[in-house]
Amino acid sequence: MPFLLAQGSDTMQLIPFDEVRLQVIPGAALAWDVRTASGELLLARGQVVSDLAMADALQARGAFVDVATYGQSGAEESHDSYEDTLPDRWLTLEARIGGLLRAPQDGMFLARLRQTLAGVVSTAQQHSDELIYLILRHDHSRLHNYGVAHALHCAALCAVLAQRIGWSGTRCVSLVGAALTMNMSIVDLQGRLAAEGIAPTDAERAEIEQHPLASARQLRAAGLNDAEWLLAVEQHHEVLGGGGYPHRVEGPTEMSQLLRLVDIFTAKHSPRTGRGPLPAHQAARELFLQSRNDPFASILIKELGIYPPGCFVLLANGETAVVTHVGETARTPKVAVVINRSGEALMQPLRRDTALAGFAIQKTVPDRLVRVSVSSDVLYGRRPTYI
Secondary structure, three states: OOEEEEEOOEEEEEEEHHHOHHHOOOOOEOOOOEEOOOOOEEEOOOOEOOOHHHHHHHHHHOOEEEHHHHHHOOHHHHOOHHHOOHHHHHHHHHHHHHHHHOOOOOOOHHHHHHHHHHHHHHHHHHOHHHHHHHHHOOOOOOHHHHHHHHHHHHHHHHHHHHHHHOOOHHHHHHHHHHHHHOOHHHHHHHHHHHHHOOOOOHHHHHHHHHHHHHHHHHHHHOOOOOHHHHHHHHOOOOOOOOOOOOOOOOOOOHHHHHHHHHHHHHHHHOOEOOEOOOOHHHHHHHHHHHOOOOHHHHHHHHHHOOOOOOOEEEEOOOOEEEEEEOOOOOOOOEEEEEEOOOOOEEEEEEEEEOOOHHHOEEEEOOHHHOOOOOOHHHHHOOOOOOO
């Protein structure tokens, strides 16, 4: 969806560069003009993008494509084709968020942020099972990007939970927006600490302590005037009774507390250098116990199930499967078998309904014991048949 940029008597339409990023071929001439959010020309149509690093730099900068030249290139016909699957759209969202969080001073920041919010919310409403799968099976090898991935994962889970709770569209947008931006002032620090696996310095601890307020200041400076969103950002580390930070608020807002729980859950499930991830079902259980039966924690458990999508399980017949959909009950999800009872990987997953006694789940299986690469395109790309 293009943005409109007024320049004198003319109006320029700009598409975020990350929406056409996969169409860029290293060594080939650009098919469109590439501009800044203010319309300044960065690269003219016909210039060569020498390598992927150059394309990545344009994407990180938050560049835009001029719609006028974009349409001339004939790329318009293929614009939707590369985003046929949710994983592709998910990667595009992650890249877009990375550019956004690092450029809150950009004049188009709020407009781009609201467009991105709409993408996250609509995805959560239409594909909640696959979305949870993608979060749990996220490739954490790029730990330097931890802050960006964490923001997207928190926002997506918040969108799913807000729908479950029945919050209005306006509150849902405020919550998801707060999830995306709550750590924007330390997004690069988060990635560095996750990749290095070392304790923060005193100066970094002080920055972490103040980041809820710093992030809210950046949002206000960008023009955001959503009071509930801003307060949720400021209070997402506060705890009922005054045990949180930075102000030890005794009665933080409802939205901030839902955000805090999702933040904790996703952090528990994410690895760091020197520390592996906590399995999702265990992270959810620990959060529930630590939260003293908080109703939001109960909703999180119900939404994910005991065996959330992306979790590997051993079935009663000896097969190993990956959970694809939450079932009728927390203990009976839909699954796809990826390893048969003889320990052989399957080229084509077999669908099973664990509500049937013969396919009942016996236990979870640690990720390290399942040496099979499972494509979500295969698992969710067509209507499954459970047998």
